[in-house]
Amino acid sequence: MTEYQLRIQRYDPEQDDTPRLQRYTVSGDHTTSVLDALLSLQQQQDPTLALRWSCRMAICGSCGVMVNGIPKLGCKTFLRDYNGVIDIAPLAHFAVEKDLIVDMTPFLAHLSAIQPYLINDKDDKAPHKQTPAQLAKYQQFSNCINCGLCYAACPQFGLNPEFLGPAAITLAQRYNLDSRDNGKASRMSQLNGNNGAWGCTFVGSCSEVCPKQLDPAAAVNQAKVESAKDFIINLFKI
Amino acid sequence: MQTLHTDIVVVGGGGAGLRAAIAAAEADAGLHISLLSKVYPMRSHTVAAEGGAAAVTLAADSAAAHFSDTVTGSDWLAEQDVVEFFVKHAYQELVQLEHWGCPWSRKQDGSIQVRRFGGMKTERTWFAADKTGFHILHTLFQTSLKYPAIQRLDEYLVLDLLREDNRVCGVVALVLNSGDLVLIKAKSVILATGGAGRVFHYNTNGGIVTGDGMALAFRHGVALRDMEFVQYHPTGLPGSGILITEACRGEGAVLVNKHGYRYLQDYGLGPETPLGHPQNKQMELGPRDKLSQAFWHEQQAGRTDEYNGHAVVYLDLRHLSRAHLQQRLPFICELAQAYVNVDPASALIPIRPAVHYTMGGIMTDINCQTTLQGLYAVGECASVGLHGANRLGSNSLSELLVFGRVAGEQAALHARTCQGSNNDTWSAAQYQRQGQQLSRCFGSNKDDSVARLRQAMTLAMEQGCGIYRDTDGLTQCQQQLQALQARYQNLKVTDTSKVFNNELVQYLELGFSLDVAQAICAAALARTESRGAHQRRDSGMTARDDKSFLQHSLAYYQAGAEPILSWQDVSITSLPPAERRYGSALETALNTAEQAADAGAKHD
Amino acid sequence: MKTPKRSDEPIWWALFSAGGVCFAVLLPALMLVLGILWPLGLVSPPWLSYAGVSALLHTAYGVPALLVTAAVICLPLFHAAHRIHHGLHDLQCGYRQASKLLCYGLALLLSLLALALVLAI
């Protein structure tokens, strides 16, 4: 067991006007994750600490926090990898509701905006055919756990909250690349706007922090290519 | 007072709740559906399911075979009419999900690929790599966005049902981001709140799986059925309980004890199958209860190893190539690497059994209807009668879909035909009562805490209601739970804040869990035989006893006292009880059983 | 969700990308020879004398000269304009429309100037 120093950003909307920092000491071993540490704090030292979590296995996407300024999944980040005081704060670029909990409504609104569902009118009883190669075209982009880390890492989203952002655009690409989908045209209208794919300047930090390595930056920039094609086609339409 | 009026309330945004909400919206676009969940829907624990969803797919397979596997697996405690309905509709539901975009894994020719799964005689498990639940949940969630009739109320914790006489007329919920109470009046309510695995100490479940819905219905007089049947999954990671999917064994992983010996052959699951050639229903592909029990015996005999203070055996995947593992089990590779620092291609994964699934739940009929008018239940929180004494892996994801749809359609039908309650003075009184009740729980805790009480409960359950049970242990557990209930009455929530009060939520969840724990323990004590996941060690109780116990247990809530138990007959349509056999004993026995099943299936 | 206005970014982004390729593929060589080796006297090829360059431009007069100018001056100008325009936004300076007009306007002016100079020789 080793002692670790944590400095946690606290904010209680009923008491505070701005967030404050609070120090804690927790003990942990080589398997202790940041989430484990926060939960043990909550159970043993300070029940008022607020955070989100559920699966503790890096798949539900609830537990995103900033660890030393970098967005991480609490349950997949281990104390063993840090020295000195570890800073823990709520995800950047979202409004803080309380302590480590942020308001995810904008994120969900952006996801919904791109029509993230298969659009086609097949209604017979058989499954579509889709070869492994066709599946591979979009499979990587379908692994997004909606954790929002990429939004906390993307300065363009921080500067412009209307920017659809990496996860939403990745999801749009996921459906646009699906051989079973016919909805690309209606999704493109969202991607074509200034807050669509064009809100991105390829900072690339979204891909750096993505815990599922789905390279959202690539998806967003592939969407730019699609949007550029769409632009040209549109020129000839009139 | 905040009151919302809607037609259908769905409590739970997991696979079952989402499927139900979509079905209701499709059944009648004019209905107003409110989907409540204490977490964002895509955080629901369906997301963690790895292995797959079962449906008869191959030409060589048949509904009768799936039926017989399920009934056999259930140790004959499944409702056979329900199983028949289920096996008939599972395929169509998986195809529906495919039409909604689920990225199912495929064969070279583009058709759906199916894999082997424990307890299933034929390959019939559809999968999306090893993230099946994840993909199902996200597909359903994303599809639900298409329906304007579905209004999502995310991060709403349901505290209670609104009931007038024998019918339900809405729910009371706590809005987590503001701490406000809200009354939601509805004509139909669907409970889809998931299981109760967090009642136990070692479990594969997420933190939200605390049995809320079961307790909600229970407290309003609905029976909890077959609660003694709690499935241990043989392969959880030590400490965390994180699941290492059965699909590993489907791909050929083997289990070895600390001497490197494939011990399952000593427990009636042999003969040993050659490495890399897994056989359905043999050795590692035997049913979960048998595998978990074998672990218990190995531990007693001192043949388990130790990892960080936990007894473990090992899962060996080393004979599979790294490329194959990356393609078929990428998530498992990631989990093993992160949580036990093991590369499965070159080292053994330490594992141990962990509580995984609650077979029992809110009693419903084949239409997901409970005994309260207007109240439906579906998914892991319900007992529609599919799993009996033991669930087969990959049947429950299909269950969410098949019965989620049924629940949604039935609730829509009910909402269209019934009159809503318009009694507003009554509502105001309800609201006030709830508010007062809630405010009473705040105060200062001198020598107890939610965390401590919860810990005591989970350890008591692990001790008393574990893989093997006996009268002494169960009685002791029962007494401990009573004492914990008493402590709970005096427990206070120290955090008085309104916005995202984690402590309050945990306090309320603990209240639900304790009620569910008592139901599990009471039912386990009453069932003095061994069947499926319920194994008694007392003399005279170690075998199945069809004469007295081919019966569902029903637990009824008693405020401040032990639940009252009663029994219900099992519906048997075509497959009469026989011995459950695995390994080599299986072949001969199964043929007879199947002939019977085929004969039965011909009726429809 | 209402349909947002189509962005005109594809135009600027296309110019930016083309300019980026020139910046990465053509300009290192030019910078090395024209900006370092030649001034230091380490190379002094005859085609870099006044007569040499004039002759070169005369032989390539017209489309070829314009193309080369576009590749080594105009497109890189648009590349730079794009990055500065977005960089100003990153630094929270200026209004988007004004900075856009300024950056791309200047790039256009300088590009025209370069092309005019080439034609005027």
Place this chain on the structure above:
Amino acid sequence: MSTPDNARKPYHSRMTRDWWLQQRYYRLYMLREATVLPLLFFLGCLLYGLYSLQHSEMQWLSFAQFMQQGWVIALNALALLASLYHAKTFFALFPRVMPLAPPLLMVAGQWLASLAVIITLLWLAGVS
């Protein structure tokens, strides 16, 4: 579901102007964006050269002299370094934006192109 007396008070923090100094990743991003500043200087030199050429031989000579000043050479050397850093980042992005071939192959191909241009020009300039 918010009422007037709702206890919510979400805290919105604003990004400060120096956000890009906080993380290494952002600093590298800004560095990449800033490569266009020395580029602009070099482009200015080219324009100046063109102007001189068009003007007179005298002017061309004074352009050559301008180019020989220490600070000009230094800035152009910086521009060269910037162009190489730009190339490194730009080449790495290309296969992600247009996944046409295995990424490593695409990156190597682009470097080969740059190298070919350098070698050709050096050869033309008489370096052997």
